């Protein structure tokens with residue numbers, strides 16, 4: 260009997276290596292990505308148990324969270340960061356694991372380099388000790404974050420016990436309006452369903468909007484699935500996926516490529532297959548988003564006012580909004596477009612790819628960063644940086660007064676020298692705005708790259724849909 264299956268079911272079924280009734284399934288893992296923060300204890304655990312890495316060839320490392328994004332020839336000042344990076348280096352050497360180290364042209368944020376190097380492929384199971392592993396689901400892979408003890412388990416066995424999650428379809432209907440980006444779509448989704456809206460589910464994103472998106476836009480959507488509580492996000496592979504992957508360093512080559520395409524084409528949800536839950540979102544109603552609170556779900560259209568906590572339905576929501584406004588130093592009723600900012604961060608595994616930088620550069624071209632703002636662009640990988648420099652994007656940013664940095668997680672989280680000061684307000688293209696996320700006492704507003712770029716120029720949030728593109732011959736710098 261062949262029953263109708265979802266994309267998730269197909270990948271799940273083909274990776275279960277052992278199943279006992281009532282127990283979690285044992286899944287085979289095709290790719291294990293590691294970084295300096297969540298791997299040291301796992302390596303140590305292996306060492307203590309006298310075990311080796313089962314498949315070093317399916318394990319790939321990079322350094323991203325703790326590294327400085329300034330001059331890399333200088334020693335790393337922070338002793339903990341230095342130690343974590345040196346430990347990863349030693350561990351990878353001892354276990355013969357490929358490491359894209361600080362001096363590698365392939366170094367970058369783990370979720371940026373996986374796809375870029377063709378390590379991330381449709382149909383794979385991909386894990387990493389990092390929550391935003393969901394990013395890789397954009398390729399029709401089953402990709403999710405795991406804890407450090409699970410990292411050790413995968414290192415030792417290349418397998419992972421997992422309880423089968425439920426499935427949810429998030430269907431986007433309509434056509435993306437001008438000025439509305441993938442980031443706005445996913446922020447709007449989280450605002451609608453809440454930060455626990457997809458808890459326990461693997462989400463598959465469907466609809467014309469998704470089909471028309473580039474791989475980079477799809478990655479932005481899948482990246483933030485985790486902020487809605489999802490176990491993973493995924494998108495069925497198609498021609499866009501295949502052409503993105505063609506010729507990448509680790510993509511299959513020659514006849515293996517043809518075979519891979521044939522197999523990948525099967526990775527779609529069968530007509531008539533059902534999901535455990537379904538959400539429908541009309542993208543025609545989405546406007547550029549700005550978060551005003553301390554969770555990714557606390558966001559609003561750029562045209563709106565900072566909400567009054569009493570406007571929320573439940574007591575819990577009201578209390579949460581009150582606390583958020585207090586921390587954020589905001590007053591209910593303030594137009595979002597009047598919120599002034601001190602810092603701008605364009606980067607992170609959500610929005611640091613070449614298309615993000617191109618879009619931001621078109622906005623800033625010919626303008627100057629506001630005198631009250633300190634702004635930086637941090638490419639997601641050395642390859643993105645190199646390409647941006649070939650295209651002259653760095654010059655546009657530098658001329659406008661942005662800092663142009665080396666690849667890494669940077670100001671997405673306060674684990675490296677790029678932090679904001681207590682009380683400072685930052686327009687950020689990253690994915691989390693919890694208290695202290697970008698530095699103790701710092702205030703984070705999540706936005707798209709074009710919205711961040713425009714805010715850098717004006718010193719406050721502006722509606723990108725009204726932006727006057729300054730550069731000759733450019734009329735539409737906004738992905739739409």
Ligand SMILES: CC(C)[C@H](C(=O)O)[C@@H](O)C(=O)O
Pocket residue numbers: 296297324388389390391404672
């Ligand atoms: C440090 C790491 C474990 C963490 C994660 O799991 O996501 C980080 O990448 C983050 O974005 O908060």
Ligand code: SF4
Pocket residue numbers: 323324368369370389391607608609667668671672689690
């Ligand atoms: S860029 Fe930010 S969200 Fe992404 S892996 Fe790094 S710290 Fe985590």
